[in-house]
Amino acid sequence: MALSAEESGRLAALLGGHAEQVTQRWTEIVAGSLRGRLSQAELRRQVQDLHSAIVTTSKQGVIDLSAENAAELRAALSELSRGRARQGFSATETAISIFALKEVLAGLAEEAGGATALRDYVAFSNLVDELGLFTFESFVRTRESLIADQAEQLLELSTPVVKLWEGVVAVPLVGTLDSARAQVVMERLLQTLVDTGSPYAIIDITGVPAVDTQVAQHILKTVVAARLMGADCIISGIRPQIAQTIVALGIEFGDIATKATLADALRHVLRLNGVETARRQPRRDV
Amino acid sequence: MTAGIDLGHPQAQAIRSDEDVVRVRQLVRAVAVAVKLSLVDQTKVVTAASELARNTLVYGGGGTVEVTTVDNGRRRGVQIVFVDSGPGIADLDLAFTDGYTTGGGLGLGLSGARRLVDEFQIETSAETGTRITVTKWSR
Numbered sequence: 300m301a302l303s304a305e306e307s308g309r310l311a312a313l314l315g316g317h318a319e320q321v322t323q324r325w326t327e328i329v330a331g332s333l334r335g336r337l338s339q340a341e342l343r344r345q346v347q348d349l350h351s352a353i354v355t356t357s358k359q360g361v362i363d364l365s366a367e368n369a370a371e372l373r374a375a376l377s378e379l380s381r382g383r384a385r386q387g388f389s390a391t392e393t394a395i396s397i398f399a400l401k402e403v404l405a406g407l408a409e410e411a412g413g414a415t416a417l418r419d420y421v422a423f424s425n426l427v428d429e430l431g432l433f434t435f436e437s438f439v440r441t442r443e444s445l446i447a448d449q450a451e452q453l454l455e456l457s458t459p460v461v462k463l464w465e466g467v468v469a470v471p472l473v474g475t476l477d478s479a480r481a482q483v484v485m486e487r488l489l490q491t492l493v494d495t496g497s498p499y500a501i502i503d504i505t506g507v508p509a510v511d512t513q514v515a516q517h518i519l520k521t522v523v524a525a526r527l528m529g530a531d532c533i534i535s536g537i538r539p540q541i542a543q544t545i546v547a548l549g550i551e552f553g554d555i556a557t558k559a560t561l562a563d564a565l566r567h568v569l570r571l572n573g574v575e576t577a578r579r580q581p582r583r584d585v
Numbered sequence: 586m587t588a589g590i591d592l593g594h595p596q597a598q599a600i601r602s603d604e605d606v607v608r609v610r611q612l613v614r615a616v617a618v619a620v621k622l623s624l625v626d627q628t629k630v631v632t633a634a635s636e637l638a639r640n641t642l643v644y645g646g647g648g649t650v651e652v653t654t655v656d657n658g659r660r661r662g663v664q665i666v667f668v669d670s671g672p673g674i675a676d677l678d679l680a681f682t683d684g685y686t687t688g689g690g691l692g693l694g695l696s697g698a699r700r701l702v703d704e705f706q707i708e709t710s711a712e713t714g715t716r717i718t719v720t721k722w723s724r
Contacts, residue, residue, distance in 0.1 A: 475607050509610060509628060511635040512691045540628035547629060548636075548697030549683050 302362040306422050309415070311357040313407050313423075314350060321403055322346050328399035333392060345382075345396070348375050353430075364429055376430060377437040384441035393438050397431040458484045460491040467499045467568050468492065469561065471536075473506030481517035485524060492530045499571075500525050501564045505536030515550045522555055533557070535564035595653040600641050600667075609638040609650050613665060616652050620661040622723050630663055630721040633701035636694035637667045637717055643688055645669025645715055655720060662703070662722035670714035677709065 302310065314321055325346045330339060352375040359368050376397070383393040401424055408420040458480065463469045468491050470484055488500055502518060504510065522532040535558040537545075545552075558564040596616065598609055613634040617627040634650075641648040648669030655664045674680045681699065686692035699705045704720040 475610075477603050477607070508614075509631045509635055511632045511639075512693045512697060513635075513639060516691050540625040543625050544628050544632045544701065547700045548632065549693045549700070550691065550697075 302357070302422055302426055304360045306419060307357040307360055307362045309419055310362070310423055310426075311354055313404070313411065314357070315354045317407060318350065318354075321407070322350050324403045324406065325350070325399055328402055329396050332395045332399070333388070336388070337386075345379055349379065349397075349400075352376075362426060364433060372430075373433065376434050380434045380437035381441045384438050384445070390435060390438050394431050394435055397427060397434050400430075401427050458487055460487050462495060462497075463501065463565055464569065466495075466497045466572070467501065467565065468495060468497045469501040469503055469564075471503045471506060471561075474508075476507055476514045476517055478513075478517070481514075481521070485517075485521045488521060489524060489528060492525060492528055498530055499533070499568045500530050501533045501535055501561065501568070503536040503561045503564070504534065504541070505538070505561070507536075507541075510541050510545060510550075512548060512550060515545070515548075515552075519552070519555075531556075533564045533567060535559070535561045595651045597649060597651050599647075599649050600638050600669075601647045603642070606635060606638045606642060610635050612650075612652055613663065616654060616663050617721070620654050620663055620723055622663065622721065626721055626724065629701040630665075630719075633698040633719060633721075634665055636698040636701075637665070637719065640694055641667045641669045641671075641715075644674075645671030648714070657722075660722045660724075662720050664718065664720045667717045667719075668714070669716075673709045673711040673713070673715055674707075675711075677707065 322343065326339070326343050329346065330337075330342055333342070352372045356362055356369050356372045362372075363369060364373065379396060380393050383396070404420060404423050404427070408416045408423075458470065458472075460468055460470050468488070470488050472484065474480075476484070488502075491497070492500060502521065504518070507514060518534065522534070525532045533556045534552065537557055537559055556564075556567060558567060596612055598612055599605060600609065610631050614627060614631045617630050622630065638650060641650070645667075646669065648667060648671070650668075651666045653664045653666075655662045679685055681696045682692075683696050684692040698719065702719040702721045704718075706718040707715065708717075709715040
Protein backbone atom coordinates (compact mmCIF):
# COMPACT_ATOMS: atom_id res chain seq x y z
CA MET A 300 0.00 0.00 0.00
CA ALA A 301 3.04 2.17 -0.46
CA LEU A 302 2.75 5.55 -2.11
CA SER A 303 4.62 6.06 -5.37
CA ALA A 304 7.32 8.72 -5.55
CA GLU A 305 5.10 11.19 -7.42
CA GLU A 306 2.19 10.71 -5.05
CA SER A 307 4.52 11.15 -2.09
CA GLY A 308 5.81 14.37 -3.62
CA ARG A 309 2.29 15.70 -4.03
CA LEU A 310 1.42 14.66 -0.47
CA ALA A 311 4.51 16.48 0.83
CA ALA A 312 3.52 19.57 -1.11
CA LEU A 313 -0.08 19.41 0.04
CA LEU A 314 0.72 18.92 3.73
CA GLY A 315 3.91 20.98 3.83
CA GLY A 316 2.42 23.88 1.87
CA HIS A 317 -0.52 24.28 4.21
CA ALA A 318 1.27 23.29 7.42
CA GLU A 319 -0.50 25.77 9.70
CA GLN A 320 -3.93 25.09 8.23
CA VAL A 321 -3.45 21.30 8.37
CA THR A 322 -2.30 21.10 12.00
CA GLN A 323 -5.00 23.57 13.03
CA ARG A 324 -7.82 21.59 11.42
CA TRP A 325 -6.33 18.23 12.50
CA THR A 326 -6.06 19.35 16.13
CA GLU A 327 -9.66 20.63 16.05
CA ILE A 328 -11.05 17.30 14.82
CA VAL A 329 -9.07 15.23 17.33
CA ALA A 330 -9.89 17.61 20.19
CA GLY A 331 -13.57 17.21 19.37
CA SER A 332 -13.37 13.43 19.69
CA LEU A 333 -11.34 13.47 22.91
CA ARG A 334 -13.71 15.95 24.59
CA GLY A 335 -11.09 17.93 26.48
CA ARG A 336 -9.35 15.01 28.15
CA LEU A 337 -6.04 16.10 26.70
CA SER A 338 -4.75 19.67 26.82
CA GLN A 339 -4.94 21.65 23.56
CA ALA A 340 -1.22 22.42 23.75
CA GLU A 341 -0.18 18.78 24.12
CA LEU A 342 -2.53 17.67 21.37
CA ARG A 343 -1.15 20.37 19.10
CA ARG A 344 2.40 19.24 19.82
CA GLN A 345 1.51 15.60 19.01
CA VAL A 346 -0.21 16.57 15.78
CA GLN A 347 2.75 18.75 14.77
CA ASP A 348 5.14 15.86 15.45
CA LEU A 349 3.08 13.54 13.30
CA HIS A 350 2.68 16.14 10.59
CA SER A 351 6.40 16.82 10.38
CA ALA A 352 7.18 13.08 10.42
CA ILE A 353 4.82 12.48 7.49
CA VAL A 354 6.12 15.47 5.53
CA THR A 355 9.77 14.54 6.13
CA THR A 356 9.16 10.96 5.05
CA SER A 357 7.16 11.87 1.98
CA LYS A 358 9.85 14.33 0.85
CA GLN A 359 12.26 11.41 0.64
CA GLY A 360 10.19 9.81 -2.09
CA VAL A 361 8.27 6.57 -1.77
CA ILE A 362 6.40 6.18 1.52
CA ASP A 363 6.45 2.62 2.71
CA LEU A 364 5.72 2.21 6.39
CA SER A 365 7.84 -0.91 6.70
CA ALA A 366 10.87 0.64 4.95
CA GLU A 367 14.01 1.93 6.61
CA ASN A 368 13.39 5.61 5.92
CA ALA A 369 10.01 5.52 7.67
CA ALA A 370 11.62 4.85 11.06
CA GLU A 371 10.91 8.37 12.26
CA LEU A 372 7.28 8.11 11.22
CA ARG A 373 6.90 4.73 12.95
CA ALA A 374 8.47 6.15 16.11
CA ALA A 375 6.07 9.11 16.10
CA LEU A 376 3.06 6.79 15.67
CA SER A 377 4.25 4.38 18.39
CA GLU A 378 4.90 7.29 20.73
CA LEU A 379 1.37 8.56 20.20
CA SER A 380 -0.31 5.19 20.79
CA ARG A 381 1.86 4.37 23.80
CA GLY A 382 0.91 7.67 25.39
CA ARG A 383 -2.77 7.19 24.64
CA ALA A 384 -2.80 3.59 25.92
CA ARG A 385 -1.10 4.56 29.18
CA GLN A 386 -3.44 7.51 29.71
CA GLY A 387 -6.40 5.14 29.42
CA PHE A 388 -7.83 6.26 26.10
CA SER A 389 -9.76 3.69 24.06
CA ALA A 390 -8.42 2.16 20.86
CA THR A 391 -10.98 4.12 18.83
CA GLU A 392 -9.95 7.42 20.39
CA THR A 393 -6.35 6.62 19.56
CA ALA A 394 -7.06 5.63 15.95
CA ILE A 395 -9.21 8.73 15.39
CA SER A 396 -6.11 10.86 16.00
CA ILE A 397 -4.75 9.39 12.77
CA PHE A 398 -7.95 8.99 10.79
CA ALA A 399 -8.73 12.67 11.33
CA LEU A 400 -6.03 13.36 8.74
CA LYS A 401 -8.36 11.94 6.09
CA GLU A 402 -10.88 14.66 6.68
CA VAL A 403 -8.15 17.26 6.49
CA LEU A 404 -6.85 15.80 3.24
CA ALA A 405 -10.35 15.65 1.77
CA GLY A 406 -10.73 19.37 2.42
CA LEU A 407 -7.36 20.16 0.86
CA ALA A 408 -7.96 17.94 -2.17
CA GLU A 409 -11.26 19.66 -2.81
CA GLU A 410 -9.65 23.08 -2.69
CA ALA A 411 -6.78 22.02 -4.93
CA GLY A 412 -9.03 20.35 -7.49
CA GLY A 413 -7.39 19.16 -10.67
CA ALA A 414 -7.44 15.94 -12.63
CA THR A 415 -5.47 13.83 -10.19
CA ALA A 416 -7.23 15.07 -7.04
CA LEU A 417 -9.56 12.10 -6.64
CA ARG A 418 -6.96 9.45 -7.39
CA ASP A 419 -4.50 11.15 -5.05
CA TYR A 420 -7.07 11.35 -2.31
CA VAL A 421 -7.73 7.60 -2.57
CA ALA A 422 -4.00 6.86 -2.41
CA PHE A 423 -3.46 9.22 0.55
CA SER A 424 -6.46 7.75 2.24
CA ASN A 425 -5.01 4.26 1.89
CA LEU A 426 -1.80 5.50 3.46
CA VAL A 427 -3.72 6.99 6.38
CA ASP A 428 -5.48 3.63 6.83
CA GLU A 429 -2.12 1.96 7.02
CA LEU A 430 -0.87 4.50 9.56
CA GLY A 431 -4.06 3.97 11.56
CA LEU A 432 -3.61 0.20 11.62
CA PHE A 433 -0.03 0.64 12.75
CA THR A 434 -1.23 2.85 15.62
CA PHE A 435 -3.76 0.21 16.49
CA GLU A 436 -1.12 -2.47 16.72
CA SER A 437 1.19 -0.38 18.88
CA PHE A 438 -1.78 0.44 21.08
CA VAL A 439 -2.59 -3.24 21.57
CA ARG A 440 1.06 -4.06 22.23
CA THR A 441 1.26 -1.38 24.92
CA ARG A 442 -1.94 -2.61 26.52
CA GLU A 443 -0.68 -6.19 26.49
CA SER A 444 2.54 -5.22 28.20
CA LEU A 445 0.52 -3.27 30.78
CA ILE A 446 -1.57 -6.38 31.44
CA ALA A 447 1.55 -8.54 31.73
CA ASP A 448 3.00 -6.05 34.23
CA GLN A 449 -0.18 -6.14 36.25
CA ALA A 450 -0.27 -9.93 36.24
CA GLU A 451 3.24 -9.91 37.61
CA GLN A 452 2.30 -7.40 40.29
CA LEU A 453 -0.68 -9.54 41.20
CA LEU A 454 1.59 -12.55 41.57
CA GLU A 455 3.68 -10.55 44.05
CA LEU A 456 0.70 -9.18 45.89
CA SER A 457 -1.34 -12.25 46.41
CA THR A 458 1.06 -14.52 48.24
CA PRO A 459 1.97 -13.12 51.63
CA VAL A 460 3.33 -15.38 54.34
CA VAL A 461 2.15 -14.13 57.72
CA LYS A 462 3.32 -14.98 61.19
CA LEU A 463 0.34 -16.08 63.30
CA TRP A 464 2.08 -17.02 66.52
CA GLU A 465 5.54 -17.70 67.82
CA GLY A 466 6.72 -20.55 65.58
CA VAL A 467 3.59 -20.61 63.39
CA VAL A 468 3.45 -19.08 59.91
CA ALA A 469 0.44 -19.10 57.58
CA VAL A 470 -0.07 -18.70 53.83
CA PRO A 471 -3.57 -17.54 52.96
CA LEU A 472 -4.00 -18.61 49.34
CA VAL A 473 -6.44 -16.51 47.34
CA GLY A 474 -7.63 -17.10 43.79
CA THR A 475 -6.29 -19.41 41.15
CA LEU A 476 -3.25 -21.48 42.03
CA ASP A 477 -1.48 -22.01 38.72
CA SER A 478 2.04 -23.37 38.40
CA ALA A 479 3.70 -19.95 38.47
CA ARG A 480 1.93 -18.88 41.64
CA ALA A 481 2.41 -22.26 43.27
CA GLN A 482 6.12 -21.87 42.70
CA VAL A 483 6.12 -18.40 44.27
CA VAL A 484 4.10 -19.63 47.24
CA MET A 485 6.41 -22.56 47.84
CA GLU A 486 9.54 -20.40 47.64
CA ARG A 487 8.11 -17.77 49.98
CA LEU A 488 6.92 -20.31 52.49
CA LEU A 489 10.18 -22.25 52.61
CA GLN A 490 12.20 -19.04 52.91
CA THR A 491 9.98 -17.77 55.72
CA LEU A 492 10.32 -21.09 57.53
CA VAL A 493 14.09 -20.69 57.45
CA ASP A 494 14.03 -16.98 58.34
CA THR A 495 11.71 -17.36 61.31
CA GLY A 496 12.75 -20.85 62.37
CA SER A 497 9.09 -21.82 62.57
CA PRO A 498 8.29 -25.52 63.05
CA TYR A 499 4.68 -25.08 61.85
CA ALA A 500 3.13 -23.78 58.66
CA ILE A 501 -0.57 -23.44 57.94
CA ILE A 502 -1.73 -23.35 54.31
CA ASP A 503 -5.17 -21.77 54.19
CA ILE A 504 -7.20 -22.44 51.03
CA THR A 505 -10.39 -20.58 51.99
CA GLY A 506 -9.84 -18.22 49.06
CA VAL A 507 -9.23 -20.91 46.43
CA PRO A 508 -12.47 -21.33 44.45
CA ALA A 509 -11.77 -24.83 43.08
CA VAL A 510 -9.31 -27.47 44.19
CA ASP A 511 -8.52 -29.71 41.24
CA THR A 512 -5.76 -32.29 40.96
CA GLN A 513 -3.21 -29.71 39.85
CA VAL A 514 -3.89 -27.44 42.82
CA ALA A 515 -3.83 -30.46 45.15
CA GLN A 516 -0.55 -31.59 43.68
CA HIS A 517 0.99 -28.15 44.17
CA ILE A 518 -0.16 -28.11 47.79
CA LEU A 519 1.11 -31.65 48.41
CA LYS A 520 4.51 -30.80 46.94
CA THR A 521 4.74 -27.69 49.13
CA VAL A 522 3.88 -29.76 52.20
CA VAL A 523 6.49 -32.40 51.36
CA ALA A 524 9.13 -29.72 50.77
CA ALA A 525 8.31 -28.08 54.10
CA ARG A 526 8.55 -31.46 55.83
CA LEU A 527 11.96 -32.06 54.35
CA MET A 528 12.99 -28.87 56.10
CA GLY A 529 11.63 -30.15 59.35
CA ALA A 530 8.41 -28.14 59.44
CA ASP A 531 4.91 -29.53 59.85
CA CYS A 532 2.13 -28.32 57.57
CA ILE A 533 -1.56 -28.05 58.28
CA ILE A 534 -4.06 -27.35 55.53
CA SER A 535 -7.02 -25.25 56.59
CA GLY A 536 -10.02 -23.59 55.03
CA ILE A 537 -11.53 -26.72 53.53
CA ARG A 538 -15.15 -25.86 52.94
CA PRO A 539 -17.86 -28.54 52.62
CA GLN A 540 -18.13 -28.31 48.82
CA ILE A 541 -14.35 -28.53 48.46
CA ALA A 542 -14.21 -31.53 50.79
CA GLN A 543 -16.84 -33.37 48.74
CA THR A 544 -15.08 -32.55 45.49
CA ILE A 545 -11.74 -33.76 46.83
CA VAL A 546 -13.35 -37.05 47.90
CA ALA A 547 -15.02 -37.53 44.50
CA LEU A 548 -11.78 -36.77 42.68
CA GLY A 549 -10.02 -39.36 44.81
CA ILE A 550 -7.29 -37.06 46.12
CA GLU A 551 -5.74 -38.27 49.35
CA PHE A 552 -3.97 -35.94 51.71
CA GLY A 553 -2.54 -38.90 53.61
CA ASP A 554 -1.39 -38.06 57.10
CA ILE A 555 -1.41 -34.30 56.52
CA ALA A 556 -3.56 -32.60 59.13
CA THR A 557 -6.50 -30.72 57.61
CA LYS A 558 -8.91 -28.37 59.34
CA ALA A 559 -12.09 -26.57 58.34
CA THR A 560 -10.97 -23.12 59.45
CA LEU A 561 -7.77 -21.23 60.08
CA ALA A 562 -8.78 -20.83 63.74
CA ASP A 563 -9.06 -24.62 64.11
CA ALA A 564 -5.65 -25.08 62.56
CA LEU A 565 -4.08 -22.52 64.89
CA ARG A 566 -5.74 -24.11 67.92
CA HIS A 567 -4.47 -27.52 66.74
CA VAL A 568 -0.89 -26.24 66.48
CA LEU A 569 -1.05 -24.47 69.85
CA ARG A 570 -2.34 -27.62 71.50
CA LEU A 571 0.54 -29.59 69.97
CA ASN A 572 2.83 -27.01 71.56
CA GLY A 573 1.18 -27.43 74.94
CA VAL A 574 -0.52 -24.04 74.90
CA GLU A 575 -4.01 -24.33 76.33
CA THR A 576 -6.67 -22.21 74.74
CA ALA A 577 -9.50 -22.16 77.21
CA ARG A 578 -12.79 -20.61 76.23
CA ARG A 579 -13.60 -17.97 78.78
CA GLN A 580 -16.91 -18.68 80.45
CA PRO A 581 -19.27 -15.73 80.57
CA ARG A 582 -19.52 -14.57 84.18
CA ARG A 583 -22.90 -15.11 85.73
CA ASP A 584 -24.36 -12.86 88.36
CA VAL A 585 -25.58 -14.92 91.25
CA MET B 586 -18.71 -12.17 33.35
CA THR B 587 -21.86 -13.61 34.88
CA ALA B 588 -23.97 -10.72 33.72
CA GLY B 589 -23.27 -11.21 30.03
CA ILE B 590 -24.13 -14.93 29.82
CA ASP B 591 -26.68 -15.64 27.12
CA LEU B 592 -28.14 -18.98 28.13
CA GLY B 593 -29.88 -19.57 24.82
CA HIS B 594 -26.64 -20.16 22.95
CA PRO B 595 -23.66 -22.39 23.56
CA GLN B 596 -20.67 -20.52 24.96
CA ALA B 597 -17.44 -21.44 23.20
CA GLN B 598 -13.93 -20.95 24.48
CA ALA B 599 -10.60 -21.92 22.94
CA ILE B 600 -8.08 -23.73 25.13
CA ARG B 601 -4.59 -22.63 24.17
CA SER B 602 -2.91 -21.71 27.47
CA ASP B 603 -3.19 -21.98 31.24
CA GLU B 604 -5.12 -18.71 31.32
CA ASP B 605 -7.74 -20.30 29.08
CA VAL B 606 -8.23 -23.07 31.65
CA VAL B 607 -9.07 -20.35 34.16
CA ARG B 608 -11.50 -18.81 31.65
CA VAL B 609 -13.17 -22.20 31.16
CA ARG B 610 -13.63 -22.50 34.93
CA GLN B 611 -15.17 -19.03 35.13
CA LEU B 612 -17.46 -19.72 32.18
CA VAL B 613 -18.65 -23.05 33.61
CA ARG B 614 -19.19 -21.49 37.02
CA ALA B 615 -21.26 -18.69 35.51
CA VAL B 616 -23.47 -21.14 33.60
CA ALA B 617 -23.75 -23.47 36.63
CA VAL B 618 -24.92 -20.54 38.77
CA ALA B 619 -27.38 -19.51 36.07
CA VAL B 620 -29.06 -22.97 35.98
CA LYS B 621 -29.18 -22.91 39.79
CA LEU B 622 -26.91 -25.80 40.62
CA SER B 623 -26.24 -26.20 44.34
CA LEU B 624 -22.92 -24.90 45.67
CA VAL B 625 -21.54 -28.44 45.95
CA ASP B 626 -22.58 -29.30 42.39
CA GLN B 627 -21.19 -26.00 41.08
CA THR B 628 -17.85 -26.79 42.67
CA LYS B 629 -17.91 -30.35 41.32
CA VAL B 630 -18.69 -29.39 37.73
CA VAL B 631 -16.18 -26.52 37.80
CA THR B 632 -13.50 -28.88 39.09
CA ALA B 633 -14.35 -31.52 36.47
CA ALA B 634 -14.20 -28.84 33.75
CA SER B 635 -10.84 -27.72 35.09
CA GLU B 636 -9.44 -31.26 34.90
CA LEU B 637 -10.74 -31.93 31.40
CA ALA B 638 -9.69 -28.51 30.10
CA ARG B 639 -6.18 -29.09 31.37
CA ASN B 640 -6.14 -32.56 29.76
CA THR B 641 -7.24 -30.97 26.49
CA LEU B 642 -4.37 -28.50 26.79
CA VAL B 643 -1.64 -30.83 28.01
CA TYR B 644 -2.42 -34.11 26.22
CA GLY B 645 -4.58 -32.92 23.32
CA GLY B 646 -2.31 -30.03 22.42
CA GLY B 647 -5.11 -27.49 22.86
CA GLY B 648 -8.66 -27.46 21.59
CA THR B 649 -12.03 -25.94 22.23
CA VAL B 650 -14.76 -26.16 24.81
CA GLU B 651 -18.45 -25.48 24.44
CA VAL B 652 -20.73 -24.90 27.40
CA THR B 653 -24.50 -25.18 27.00
CA THR B 654 -27.50 -25.36 29.25
CA VAL B 655 -29.66 -28.46 28.81
CA ASP B 656 -33.22 -29.14 29.89
CA ASN B 657 -34.83 -32.58 30.04
CA GLY B 658 -38.24 -31.26 31.00
CA ARG B 659 -37.84 -31.88 34.70
CA ARG B 660 -34.38 -30.60 35.45
CA ARG B 661 -31.89 -28.19 34.01
CA GLY B 662 -28.21 -28.82 33.72
CA VAL B 663 -24.88 -27.83 32.28
CA GLN B 664 -23.37 -29.67 29.36
CA ILE B 665 -19.73 -29.20 28.46
CA VAL B 666 -18.06 -30.55 25.34
CA PHE B 667 -14.26 -30.69 25.09
CA VAL B 668 -12.79 -31.25 21.64
CA ASP B 669 -9.16 -31.62 20.65
CA SER B 670 -7.41 -32.98 17.59
CA GLY B 671 -4.57 -34.53 19.52
CA PRO B 672 -3.21 -38.07 19.40
CA GLY B 673 -6.25 -39.61 21.12
CA ILE B 674 -6.17 -42.00 24.07
CA ALA B 675 -4.65 -45.39 23.19
CA ASP B 676 -5.94 -47.43 26.13
CA LEU B 677 -9.13 -46.03 27.68
CA ASP B 678 -9.27 -48.57 30.51
CA LEU B 679 -5.76 -47.72 31.55
CA ALA B 680 -6.45 -43.98 31.26
CA PHE B 681 -9.40 -44.34 33.63
CA THR B 682 -7.30 -46.16 36.23
CA ASP B 683 -6.80 -44.07 39.35
CA GLY B 684 -3.19 -43.04 39.67
CA TYR B 685 -2.19 -43.77 36.07
CA THR B 686 -0.58 -40.83 34.29
CA THR B 687 1.65 -40.33 31.28
CA GLY B 688 2.36 -36.77 32.39
CA GLY B 689 3.54 -35.74 35.80
CA GLY B 690 0.17 -35.35 37.50
CA LEU B 691 -1.63 -37.34 40.15
CA GLY B 692 -3.38 -39.54 37.57
CA LEU B 693 -6.81 -38.68 38.93
CA GLY B 694 -8.03 -36.02 36.50
CA LEU B 695 -9.90 -38.16 33.97
CA SER B 696 -11.29 -40.73 36.40
CA GLY B 697 -12.03 -38.06 39.00
CA ALA B 698 -13.84 -35.88 36.48
CA ARG B 699 -16.06 -38.87 35.58
CA ARG B 700 -17.01 -39.24 39.25
CA LEU B 701 -17.76 -35.53 39.58
CA VAL B 702 -20.41 -35.34 36.84
CA ASP B 703 -23.69 -37.17 36.13
CA GLU B 704 -23.07 -38.15 32.52
CA PHE B 705 -19.75 -38.76 30.84
CA GLN B 706 -19.17 -39.72 27.19
CA ILE B 707 -15.83 -40.08 25.48
CA GLU B 708 -14.99 -40.66 21.82
CA THR B 709 -11.35 -40.97 20.98
CA SER B 710 -9.22 -42.06 18.06
CA ALA B 711 -5.73 -41.42 16.82
CA GLU B 712 -7.11 -39.84 13.60
CA THR B 713 -9.73 -37.44 14.91
CA GLY B 714 -8.54 -36.73 18.44
CA THR B 715 -10.69 -36.79 21.54
CA ARG B 716 -14.18 -35.51 22.24
CA ILE B 717 -15.54 -35.61 25.78
CA THR B 718 -19.11 -34.63 26.69
CA VAL B 719 -20.07 -34.23 30.33
CA THR B 720 -23.40 -33.22 31.89
CA LYS B 721 -24.30 -32.16 35.40
CA TRP B 722 -27.99 -31.94 36.34
CA SER B 723 -29.50 -29.75 39.01
CA ARG B 724 -31.09 -31.59 41.90
